[in-house]
Amino acid sequence: HFTILLLLLAVLSLKQLVYASRSLVCCGFLLNQHYNPAFVSLQMMKHAWDNYKRYAWGLNELKPISKQGHSSNLFGNIQGATIVDALDTLYIMEMKEEFKEAKEWVEKNLDFNVNAEISVFEVNIRFVGGLLSAYYLSGEEVFRKKAVELGEKLLPAFNTPTGIPWALLNIKSGIGRNWPWASGGSSILAEFGTLHLEFVHLSHLSGNPVFAEKVMNIRKVLSRLDKPEGLYPNYLNPSSGQWGQHHVSIGGLGDSFYEYLLKAWLMSDKTDEDGKKMYYDAVQAIETHLIRKSSGGLTYIAEWKGGLLEHKMGHLTCFAGGMFALGADGAPSDKTGHHIELGAEIAKTCHESYDRTRMKLGPEAFRFDGGVEAIATRQNEKYYILRPEVIETYMYMWRLTHDPKYREWGWEAVEALEKHCRVDGGYSGIRDVYNNHESHDDVQQSFFLSETLKYLYLLFSEDDLLPFEHWVFNTEAHPLPVLHKDDGNKEENQK
Ligand code: DMJ
Helix, strand or coil, X not given: CHHHHHHHHHHXXXXXXXXXXXXXXXXXXXXXXXXXXXXXXXXXXXHHHHHHHHHHCCCCEEECCCCEEECCHHHCCCCCHHHHHHHHHHHHCCCHHHHHHHHHHHHHHCCCCCCCEEEHHHHHHHHHHHHHHHHHHHCCHHHHHHHHHHHHHHHHHHCCCCCCCCCEXXXXXXXXXXXXXXXXXXXXXXXXXXXHHHHHHHHHHHCCCHHHHHHHHHHHHHHHCCCHHHCCCXXXXXXXXXXXXXXXXXXXXXXXXXXXXXXXXXXXXXXXXXXXXXXXXXXXXXXXXXXXXCCCCCEEECEXXXXXXXXXXXXXXXXXXXHHHHCHHHCCHHHHHHHHHHHHHHHHHHHHHHHCCCCCCCCCEEECCCCCCCECCCHHHCCECCCCHHHHHHHHHHHHHCXXXXXXXXXXXXXXXXHXXXXXXXXXXXXXXXXXXXXXXXXXXXXXXXXXXXXXXXXXXXXXXXXXXXXXXXXXXXXXXXXXXXXXXXXXXXX
């Protein structure tokens, strides 16, 4: 009996120890133990996921204040955006139980046979990208099958005179159209230019070349067109094949097109020479025409409207710091250091945009005119919706330079998120980051789980977790493997 008692005591103290180590993680934060990836998984991801599960399970997103589901018309009535977007984050953070329940939901409930008009771009980056990553990480066939099934549903979007896809598609009828607000019926550069990585993988996994052919055709159409000053306008008419309004932006409407040129080259094991050339030529034009330095010494990327500059930078544009640094290696040899430096300068500017607010979270857009630098001046640009781009850039800059300031800046963001965005029912965006008091927008965006928390976790983890030589991240932070030359995958990349 004595031995049994001793054994019982040992088991109990082991449990205590596990419990204590968990609370240490929790209190490590309070005790100022910085840069702890376990804090991001056990405290932040768990809180976001548990609340989604409790109040919005199976719906697209969570409303963390009203504690109910949130539907966005971007996904039509396809359901479960948060589950699919979070799959790989759960896997990477080793949240095994949660991953298992997410997988079971996908098996039983994820249904694409719905009469729904969806955004081709959003469904591709979140659903196709999320399923592909979940497949590559876990090897579970259900994710591959669902990704290919969904990819097939998206194909009618390319039925336009030029093959430039529609922005919106009814996945039952196959009828597409463009956003009514987009210049003269145009498709959007950042939307049709952000299908490449996923579609190359769909061909790779299905053995059906049609997916890769569709995105290689987009490339061809783009390379044949004249570009004003070497720049790519955000609007392109899918019927006439002509540019719409000459508005150029490395933020909203343009951003991930540039990202995918670089990443297509990296994902092809550096065999996709066209992607490479288009990327470095575009960066050259961006440097000449859009990148400026403020009188206070902050480098920023302005927007270009028919030759005139608007001295404004969006939160979305901040991803470009990481992109420039990631691309530094492939730049002409005398430019490598310059591209890293450019990445570092953008990271600094975006950090300033956070630091100059009361909540230490960045606004949706900030300006460099009218006597301000890196500050939002318009009320409708002062919100923060849990976006990842600044943290994404810190993660790339950390991996590529190991300058400790990037982890410090990342931790500042963790503290600000905990203080201002964490609520009882999850995490919420903020309406005005310059205010003393939080006014919450009541949305926990699915990209908070797929991107913001994943990039934080990677920022505080070792570099051998998803190393850059083997993985590229799609624009929703879903890791896709590099298709190595010797794996016999070259055809898809070069079609
Ligand atoms: C995400 O869906 C993706 O990062 C996309 O490229 C831009 N917008 C959001 C996050 O801000």
